[in-house]
Amino acid sequence: MASFTLDSLRERVRGSVIGPDDPGYDDARAVYNGMIDKRPAVVVRPSQVADVMTSVAFAREHELPVAVRGGGHSAPGFGTVDGGLVVDFTAQTGVRVDPATETARSGPGATWADFNHATHAFGLATTGGIIGSTGVSGLTLGGGIGYLSRQYGLSCDNLLSADVVTADGRFLVASETENADLFWALRGGGGNFGVVTSLEFRLHPVDTIYGGLVIYPAAEAETVGRFYRDFIANAPEEFGVFLGFHQGPPVPFLPEQWHGKPVCVIVGAWTGPLDEGEKRWQPILDAAPVAGSFVGPLPYPVLNGLFDPMLPKGMQAYWKADFLASLTDDALGVAVDFGSRVPSMESANHYYPIDGAVQRVAPGATAFAYRNVAFAPVIAGMWHDPADNAANIRWVREYWEALHPFAEPGGYINFMDADDQGRIAQNYGPNYERLAEVKAVYDPENVFRVNQNISPRVDAPSAGTAPGGTPAPAAQQGGATSDED
Structure with a gap:
């Protein structure tokens, strides 16, 4: 590895170059998952694309691993790396x-x-x-x-x-x-x-939607789960709702007796005609006795940020995931069991529906291959105190081990953790x-x-040649320039 100084990089970029001895380094190396404590050699906050090109060239020249941080939300902490170069885009939010x-x-x-x-x-x-x-x-x-x-x-x-x-x-x-x-x-x-x-x-x-969340006691989870399975299978595609398991949040519409207690939820949106919203949601409200609900006309961004106040940067996090062809009675039984033992207020288990328009795209049309499954469950352990790491990680792992026999071989890569590298081929x-x-x-x-x-295929064509061995298009072989502020 060639030796380097950060001054040599600072001379070549217009953005910020932050090293271990600079003020703000600890802030610059921090990511969303507070469990991650890595020390990059340098964090570059580029001002434009030219800085990115220079940073990548610098990392290659000095054999530094490269981490890229966008929103910084990666559960495994892939937005940072020990001894490497971080390209940090968190200020480029336009x-x-x-x-x-x-x-x-x-x-x-x-x-x-x-x-x-x-x-x-x-x-x-x-x-x-x-x-x-x-x-x-x-x-x-x-x-x-x-x-x-x-x-x-x-x-x-x-x-x-x-x-x-x-x-x-x-x-x-x-x-x-x-x-x-x-x-x-x-x-x-x-x-x-x-x-x-x-x-x-x-x-x-998509503007104002009719949506929110309905919270049921954990004792109703099996009834709610069976209802949800049948409901979503026949619901219009304008209905985007998921099944979840939480602890009851301390919100005004949920009586205090349910705060911190295991609950089952249905969350989401009706994006069809607004005047149909109340009628469309009524079966969900009637599915089982309700502990609390917050459903009505909402601006779409409000729904998309509904959980944000509970999930600040810096918490401990550990996730696992799978794909399910269907929510069978066996899989639902696992969900009801482990969902009744959610270990922290911030932890959650969600079953996201990925049918409808998702399944109308061929599995080979994009790199996302699992177009024939109905649900993408995530087991998201989130908590504040590092002293609780062992108990929370154990809940996630044991839940996944119990659910996986009823799942497809792979899972959604955005829900995977750092110890899931052994599943790479299955996940893709x-x-x-x-x-x-x-x-x-x-x-x-x-x-x-x-x-x-993804490891590069060793017998594949090199850069400048398209997969399959044919010459790459001229645009692929060349390179444009861009100055984006």
């Missing part, structure tokens, strides 16, 4: 909306709260996550499941183009017509293929081999390995 074309271009550090704030002004939205503080880039690159998935597909299904800095320092545009193999891989393949510096999305008319499913081939084209040395990592 979102530009074009209401005429119903599209939006997002900065690489924007969260879904940023994105929804910008698009809601025009009565528009696209599929985002469940938590407003989740990063747009990371969620989209892994697929992107949210309230609007059944109606409009995954976040990656609504991605129109992306600007990318590749491992060799080139700037490329990826879309259906430019570097199409890279564009295919970005839609579900995670951060394996380069540093994404902006994303362009298709938007949809039938698209793994093609992803490994594309990885070999754009990152043959695996520079971008701080992620749910």
